[in-house]
């Protein structure tokens with residue numbers, strides 16, 4: 083049949099426009115990354131045609147011989163990569179993975195306890211409009227108001243008060259390691275199951291650069307597309323004793339037919355994550371974030387009322403605090419956009435500005451590390467961001483510096499168009 087450019091030139095133009103945007107700007111949204119050509123190929127393959135409800139060897143549809151191989155490879159590689167007893171690779175997304183985890187570990191109406199959304203938690207950890215807040219009695223623990231760190235004594239006190247069925251560790255905006263052993267001890271003390279959502283830092287865990295929650299948690303969920311660098315989707319890991327419950331919570335509990343093209347792409351991603359280059363990439367990711375945090379701590383930026391929450395970072399992101407700046411989170415996002423840097427505004431704990439404005443931004447380095455950026459480029463990126471956050475900066479000059487960087491390390495240079 084005819085190529086996309088002929089059958090639907092409008093959508094073909096969108097794809098080209100987006101490829102150009104990714105190529106010519108600095109992608110620094112902490113939850114994003116660039117997938118490899120192999121992952122694009124697996125995802126854009128004929129596996130999208132196949133219905134395969136059920137699990138390998140136990141399907142409700144015929145003709146699953148080939149896709150069974152893909153799912154077995156994905157499951158085996160996920161288990162090997164993270165040292166897990168069981169893996170379910172079918173969740174369409176992080177949110178559906180989390181819905182399945184909750185379904186397996188708790189009953190509707192049970193109490194759950196996770197990090198407050200306003201302090202860096204995720205919607206699926208108990209936000210009131212989300213399934214997690216509607217189906218369960220959701221409670222939250224908060225960051226220490228002075229240090230902006232998760233204080234395990236506070237978590238313990240909240241857990242003793244709430245007595246949750248499920249204790250949740252994991253975040254969407256937090257720049258330090260979590261103490262999984264302490265979470266485990268608290269869960270045991272209050273009789274809760276421990277669920278860790280490592281969506282953001284899974285790639286760092288896979289590379290051995292972040293403590294692994296797998297030995298401590300009853301269940302670990304993750305997205306595959308953030309630091310892990312795979313296709314947009316979810317993954318659940320658990321101890322063998324939860325395998326049956328998790329599998330039946332994913333299918334038929336939450337989903338129908340699995341996306342076999344995405345599952346094949348997950349297998350490709352897990353294989354890539356076992357290669358030495360992957361560790362190098364995750365090291366550059368963390369180094370890049372540290373370089374940015376350090377630059378934003380220099381007097382010219384600090385003098386403009388900017389600071390970095392917790393004073394630095396252990397991971398792939400930096401949380402910028404703009405409460406004392408005349409530039410709010412939305413304005414910072416816009417200024418950086420004009421300079422060619424894509425980030426998102428992000429509320430800081432107890433943010434005095436409204437949620438659509440905020441007093442912070444979240445800056446991530448995964449995508450640029452995948453692109454090939456090293457300390458040299460990250461130093462330049464850090465200086466560009468620093469200048470954009472100082473009022474009255476020359477945005478056109480910053481944009482030119484961004485172009486130099488994107489020209490010096492091209493993205494998807496082996497793709498004509500897509």
Ligand code: PLP
Nearest residue numbers: 175176177204253254279281305
């Ligand atoms: N869990 C955490 C911690 C996240 O940060 C996210 C996404 O931002 C999700 C789950 C949900 O992932 P998805 O957007 O694939 O549903």
